[in-house]
Amino acid sequence: MNRQKRTVFYLSDRTGITAETLGHSLLTQFDSIEWEFINVPFLDNIDKARTVLKQINHATECDGHRPLVFSTLLNPEILEIIKQADCRIFDFFETFIRSIEEELHQPFARMAGRSHGLQHHLAYFKRIAAINYVLAHDDGINPKNFAEADIVLIGVSRSGKTPTCLYLGLQYGIAAANYPLTQDDMPTIQLPQVLESVKSKLFGLTLTPAQLHFIRQERHPNSQYACLTQCQHEIRWQESLFRLFNIPYLDTTHISIEEISAIILDRCGLKRQLYG
Amino acid sequence: MNRQKRTVFYLSDRTGITAETLGHSLLTQFDSIEWEFINVPFLDNIDKARTVLKQINHATECDGHRPLVFSTLLNPEILEIIKQADCRIFDFFETFIRSIEEELHQPFARMAGRSHGLQHHLAYFKRIAAINYVLAHDDGINPKNFAEADIVLIGVSRSGKTPTCLYLGLQYGIAAANYPLTQDDMPTIQLPQVLESVKSKLFGLTLTPAQLHFIRQERHPNSQYACLTQCQHEIRWQESLFRLFNIPYLDTTHISIEEISAIILDRCGLKRQLYG
Numbered sequence: 178m179n180r181q182k183r184t185v186f187y188l189s190d191r192t193g194i195t196a197e198t199l200g201h202s203l204l205t206q207f208d209s210i211e212w213e214f215i216n217v218p219f220l221d222n223i224d225k226a227r228t229v230l231k232q233i234n235h236a237t238e239c240d241g242h243r244p245l246v247f248s249t250l251l252n253p254e255i256l257e258i259i260k261q262a263d264c265r266i267f268d269f270f271e272t273f274i275r276s277i278e279e280e281l282h283q284p285f286a287r288m289a290g291r292s293h294g295l296q297h298h299l300a301y302f303k304r305i306a307a308i309n310y311v312l313a314h315d316d317g318i319n320p321k322n323f324a325e326a327d328i329v330l331i332g333v334s335r336s337g338k339t340p341t342c343l344y345l346g347l348q349y350g351i352a353a354a355n356y357p358l359t360q361d362d363m364p365t366i367q368l369p370q371v372l373e374s375v376k377s378k379l380f381g382l383t384l385t386p387a388q389l390h391f392i393r394q395e396r397h398p399n400s401q402y403a404c405l406t407q408c409q410h411e412i413r414w415q416e417s418l419f420r421l422f423n424i425p426y427l428d429t430t431h432i433s434i435e436e437i438s439a440i441i442l443d444r445c446g447l448k449r450q451l452y453g
Numbered sequence: 454m455n456r457q458k459r460t461v462f463y464l465s466d467r468t469g470i471t472a473e474t475l476g477h478s479l480l481t482q483f484d485s486i487e488w489e490f491i492n493v494p495f496l497d498n499i500d501k502a503r504t505v506l507k508q509i510n511h512a513t514e515c516d517g518h519r520p521l522v523f524s525t526l527l528n529p530e531i532l533e534i535i536k537q538a539d540c541r542i543f544d545f546f547e548t549f550i551r552s553i554e555e556e557l558h559q560p561f562a563r564m565a566g567r568s569h570g571l572q573h574h575l576a577y578f579k580r581i582a583a584i585n586y587v588l589a590h591d592d593g594i595n596p597k598n599f600a601e602a603d604i605v606l607i608g609v610s611r612s613g614k615t616p617t618c619l620y621l622g623l624q625y626g627i628a629a630a631n632y633p634l635t636q637d638d639m640p641t642i643q644l645p646q647v648l649e650s651v652k653s654k655l656f657g658l659t660l661t662p663a664q665l666h667f668i669r670q671e672r673h674p675n676s677q678y679a680c681l682t683q684c685q686h687e688i689r690w691q692e693s694l695f696r697l698f699n700i701p702y703l704d705t706t707h708i709s710i711e712e713i714s715a716i717i718l719d720r721c722g723l724k725r726q727l728y729g
Contacts, residue, residue, distance in 0.1 A: 181557070192715035195478040202471040202525065203549055206561035216725075218715050245556065249478065265556050273479055273543055280521065280541050281457070285482035302671060304710070308616050315588075340584050343619055347710070395578060434580070434623070439468035439494050449492075 180211045184236035184244040188229065188259065190251050193218035199269055200247035220250065226258040233262035251287050300350075303450045307346040307353075314354035315339055320371040323354050327447055329375050330355040332382035333411045334402070335392045337429050337437065341382065344438045350450030351442070363414050366421055380441055381419040381426030386412045388430045456487045460512035460520040464505065464535065466527050469494035475545055476523035496526065502534040509538035527563050576626075579726045583622040583629075590630035591615055596647040602630040603723055605651050608658035609634050609687045610678070611668045613705050613713065617658065620714045626726030627718070639690050642697055656717055657695040657702030662688045664706045 185204065187196040193216050204212065215236075217229055236244045246266045250256045260266060274285050313319055314326065316339065323329050328345070330338045330353060338355035345351040362369050372379060384392075386409040393403035401407060419426040425444055429437050442449060461480065463472040469492050480488065491512075493505055512520045522542045526532045536542060550561050589595060590602065592615065599605050604621070606614045606629060614631035621627040638645050648655060662685040669679035677683060695702040701720055705713050718725060 183557070192712050194711055194715065195474055198471055198474045199545070203546070203553055206550065206564065207553070207557055207559055208562060209559070210557065218719055245553070265552070267549055267552070269475070270479070272548060273475075274482065276541070276543070277479055277483070277521070281459070281483055281486065283483055283485070286484060288482065305616060305668075308619065312588075312591075312615070339588070340581060340623065343584065343623060347616065347619060347623065435470060436468050439470065443494050 180209050181242065182211045182213070182240045183242055184213045184215060184233075184240055186229070186233060186236075186244055186246045186264070187214070187216045187218075188220050188246060188248040188250055189218050190221055190249070190255075191218065193249075196247045196249045196269065200245075200267070203267075204245075220255060221252070223254065223258065226255045230258055230262045233259070233264045237263045300451055303350040304347065307350045307450065308343075310352040310354070311342045311346040314352075315342065317356045317371075320354075320356060323356075323371070323375045323378070325352060326354040326375065326378055327352045328354070328380055328441065328445060329372070329378045330380055330382055330441075331358055331372065331415075331424070333358050333389070333415055335389060335396065336382040336384060337434070338382055340434050341437050341441070344434050345441070348435075348438065348451070349442065349447075351447060358411075358415050358418070363411070366414070366418050368418070368422055376422065376424075379422075379424045380445060381415065381424050382437070383412060383416055383419070383426055383428050384430045385428070456485050457518065458487045458489070458516045459518055460489045460491060460509075460516055462505070462509060462512075462520055462522045462540070463490070463492045463494075464496050464522060464524040464526055465494050466497055466525070466531075467494065469525075472523045472525045472545065475525075476521070476543070480521075496531060497528070499530065499534065502531045506534055506538045509535070509540045513539045576727055579626040580623070583626040583726065584619075586628040586630070587618045587622040590628075591618065593632045596630075596632060599630050599632075599647070599651045599654070601628060602651065602654055603628045604630070604656055604717065604721060605648070605654045606631040606656050606658055606717075607634055607648065607691075607700070609665070609691055611665060611672065612658040612660060613710070614658055616710050617713050617717070620710050621717070624711075624714065624727070625718060625723075627723060634687075634691050634694070639687070642690070642694050644694070644698055652698065652700075655698075655700045656721060657691065657700050658713070659688060659692055659695070659702055659704050660706045661704070 185200060187193050187200055189196045197216065220226060220229060233244050233246065244264045246259065246264045248266060248268050249270055251270060278285055314322060328351060330342060332338050334357055342353035342355050345353040356372060386405060389408040389412060390403060390405045393408065397403050427437060427440055461476060463469050463476055465472045473492065496502060496505060509520055509522065520540045522535065522540045524542055525545045527546060554561055590598060604627065606618060608614050610633055618629035618631050621629040632648060662681060665684040665688060666679060666681045669684065673679050703713060703716055
């Protein structure tokens with residue numbers, strides 16, 4: 178059976194991040210469709226709008242179905258042009274903004290770019306400071322400063338520590354350090370000594386031996402490091418360690434970096450330092 | 454005049470990223486309100502729902518206004534409990550999912566966590582590869598590999614190169630390198646030699662001298678490096694360089710890392726490697 182082909186447009190005055198995030202979370206609820214995504218950020222003048230109108234109508238012809246258009250456009254003139262296209266528009270602003278106005282007894286500002294726009298100096302510095310902290314405390318560097326960390330992720334090589342720390346820093350302003358558990362630690366089930374003083378900040382990342390094997394194979398094919406038996410051994414060892422020392426830990430096999438980060442925040446009761 | 458105080462709840466079965474993105478983009482359109490944000494991710498059982506119900510009603514009493522509740526909850530039983538609270542609910546799924554079902558002639562899956570959930574191996578590897586590339590090519594490291602970069606950001610110290618590269622890697626899977634323009638380059642207006650072969654990939658980051666001064670002061674207070682005259686000199690020099698060599702560049706003074714990244718993607722016609 179041929180899958181239904183549908184084109185999806187994300188239209189925005191600014192970055193398009195909101196339109197995409199919202200559209201994506203709705204569309205992942207539908208399986209058997211072949212999607213084509215077209216992102217149109219910075220759609221801020223009439224000429225661009227006319228071009229997009231043609232693009233939408235062209236997609237309708239090609240697909241044999243009208244496109245889905247997710248919009249966070251604020252400019253009513255631009256929206257008017259888009260509405261002339263043969264498509265189904267999901268207008269995130271219009272749908273909610275009137276009820277919010279009514280609830281707050283206040284008209285909205287109709288200012289594009291507010292959501293990702295003018296940054297506050299304080300938030301900027303917190304974010305940069307967090308990123309700098311993450312970069313300076315990746316992979317066990319400078320453990321003497323772990324006392325200043327909000328959290329210290331631990332796990333064997335390729336367990337996802339670095340990307341998670343970067344995401345925690347960038348997205349939430351969290352000072353996240355990480356420390357690798359290595360072969361040297363494995364003869365006994367003991368915490369590496371440098372971690373003892375920050376035990377309450379430790380959080381373990383684990384995954385299935387099969388997934389670890391798969392990831393390591395990509396990096397060093399057919400090495401001892403990547404072999405399944407080695408991965409099984411390391412994972413068994415680190416999970417015993419986490420349990421013995423009551424270190425909270427998470428199996429990341431089936432979840433994304435965003436989700437891992439949100440779960441860590443939730444479980445550790447960490448307060449995010451940045452909003453929006 | 455006292456500002457209206459309003460509590461906002463973000464309720465989700467999973468990370469809460471979608472609910473927050475929606476709420477935040479709408480609420481930034483209203484100025485004179487004092488917001489309190491309460492994020493409730495992983496709201497996945499009846500007991501937690503009852504606790505949140507109480508929290509919402511408590512906020513209504515304290516604020517003298519009912520809270521705004523942005524929900525991406527999929528579980529109807531949990532939603533039913535929340536609906537008993539004295540609040541205004543903006544139910545993201547319920548609002549859009551029926552029209553999308555109708556448009557696609559297909560029922561939705563009602564599977565929580567799809568939007569940020571099960572990752573595809575390919576996307577995972579692209580993402581990790583991009584992050585590794587960024588980390589290995591930060592601040593002018595390994596310029597001999599710049600040929601493999603999707604983009605090379607250039608700018609003086611503290612112009613925002615590193616966080617932008619990290620965001621491009623994490624969010625879009627872009628292999629972003631960066632190279633600092635330093636005092637050593639400034640006696641003449643010439644491109645540093647290592648950049649000549651990748652001229653078509655260069656993108657400049659600039660900002661106002663006052664903002665650069667402000668940022669550098671935070672790092673090295675009252676240094677020669679941070680003084681306003683020095684910042685003026687460096688910014689004037691780098692903007693001349695960008696113009697002389699036709700290097701596209703962006704003034705980042707008033708925009709966020711998300712916005713800088715989206716603009717770079719748009720201007721350079723770079724294709725994002727990751728969705729969702």
